[in-house]
Amino acid sequence: MQLSVNGALHEIKSSADTPLLWVLRDELGLTGTKYGCGKGICGACTVHLEGSAIPACTVAAADVQGLAIVTIEGLVPAGQIHPVQQAWLDAGVSQCGYCQPGMIMAVAALLRANPNPTDADLANNIGVQCRCGTYPRVIRALRTMVG
Numbered sequence: 001m002q003l004s005v006n007g008a009l010h011e012i013k014s015s016a017d018t019p020l021l022w023v024l025r026d027e028l029g030l031t032g033t034k035y036g037c038g039k040g041i042c043g044a045c046t047v048h049l050e051g052s053a054i055p056a057c058t059v060a061a062a063d064v065q066g067l068a069i070v071t072i073e074g075l076v077p078a079g080q081i082h083p084v085q086q087a088w089l090d091a092g093v094s095q096c097g098y099c100q101p102g103m104i105m106a107v108a109a110l111l112r113a114n115p116n117p118t119d120a121d122l123a124n125n126i127g128v129q130c131r132c133g134t135y136p137r138v139i140r141a142l143r144t145m146v147g
């Protein structure tokens with residue numbers, strides 16, 4: 001089985017039913033994608049599949065063959081910083097930081113689909129449960145990006 005991850009094809013040895021999350025972390029060493037609930041609820045494992053945000057814990061590796069997968073490591077070319085990441089830094093969003101890759105991936109997909117989201121769009125589509133409660137800083141960071 002081959003998977004397209006961050007613009008490169010990878011030969012995958014994991015079994016076909018292995019969740020994408022574990023292929024990314026354990027086989028490809030892309031540990032920016034985090035494990036939280038394993039049930040598609042918390043969003044810590046959010047990656048992009050064909051440009052849309054999905055929880056990597058809920059899809060089997062075999063089901064995403066031939067589709068473009070992007071992780072936090074591939075969101076922008078090496079050495080560059082995504083505008084969402086810059087806004088996060090400027091606003092000091094992260095606290096413990098664990099869920100932040102998933103949150104940044106969710107927000108990057110949201111802004112690509114809807115460059116001018118309302119507050120309600122933002123509140124309803126962050127898609128990640130943050131136990132540090134960083135949401136007010138997230139909204140502030142996003143507001144600096146979308147006006």
Ligand code: FES
Pocket residue numbers: 034035036037038039040041042043044045046055056057058
């Ligand atoms: Fe995938 Fe929580 S670990 S949604």
